Amino acid sequence: MNRPLWISPLALIWITSLFLHLAWEMWQAPFYKGMASADHAAAIWVCTKATFGDANIAVTAYLAAALSVRSIHWVSAPPSKPLFFYLLAGLLITILFEYMATDILGRWQYNDQMPTLPLLGTGILPLAQWVVVPVLSLYASRLMYFGMPSMRSYAPSE
Numbered sequence: 001m002n003r004p005l006w007i008s009p010l011a012l013i014w015i016t017s018l019f020l021h022l023a024w025e026m027w028q029a030p031f032y033k034g035m036a037s038a039d040h041a042a043a044i045w046v047c048t049k050a051t052f053g054d055a056n057i058a059v060t061a062y063l064a065a066a067l068s069v070r071s072i073h074w075v076s077a078p079p080s081k082p083l084f085f086y087l088l089a090g091l092l093i094t095i096l097f098e099y100m101a102t103d104i105l106g107r108w109q110y111n112d113q114m115p116t117l118p119l120l121g122t123g124i125l126p127l128a129q130w131v132v133v134p135v136l137s138l139y140a141s142r143l144m145y146f147g148m149p150s151m152r153s154y155a156p157s158e
Contacts, residue, residue, distance in 0.1 A: 009075045012141035013062045014055050020133045020140075021054035022047065028125045031114040053097075054129075058137060061089035075141055086138070090130040098122045 025047040029035040035043055065082035066072045074082040099122065101107040110116060115124040 010059055012144050014059050016137040016140040017058035018055040020136055022051040024129045024133055025050050033109040033111045057093050061086050064089040090134055094126055094130045095122050098126055
């Protein structure tokens with residue numbers, strides 16, 4: 001298949017992650033202190049900045065998974081090994097970033113409604129984000145890269 005260079009798995013992962021993480025960030029905003037009462041534009045800006053970070057984490061996690069199988073195109077048929085590394089890398093980065101932001105740098109705090117892990121204190125919603133969104137992002141990227149299975153029969157042969 002000849003595809004333009006910009007249509008790469010990394011670009012698709014970044015783009016799909018960007019939109020999916022933005023939706024998640026907006027949804028979970030009320031679970032952070034001050035976000036429910038924040039100025040609308042300020043809350044959107046905070047969520048947008050977080051979303052760009054999330055998309056970059058997704059690409060980093062995808063690259064970690066690619067290293068595990070030595071193929072940047074592992075999204076074509078996601079076997080369990082790269083999927084495991086993709087999710088693990090995203091979760092570990094998230095735990096580290098959430099810890100740094102909440103406990104060391106004081107960039108944000110959870111409110112009382114945010115469920116947290118007992119030992120780490122990491123929010124359950126940010127962790128769930130790094131299971132749900134990456135799986136959806138992989139599925140969407142696959143559809144964009146390879147097309148719908150029912151449409152493949154109409155594609156010109158190479």
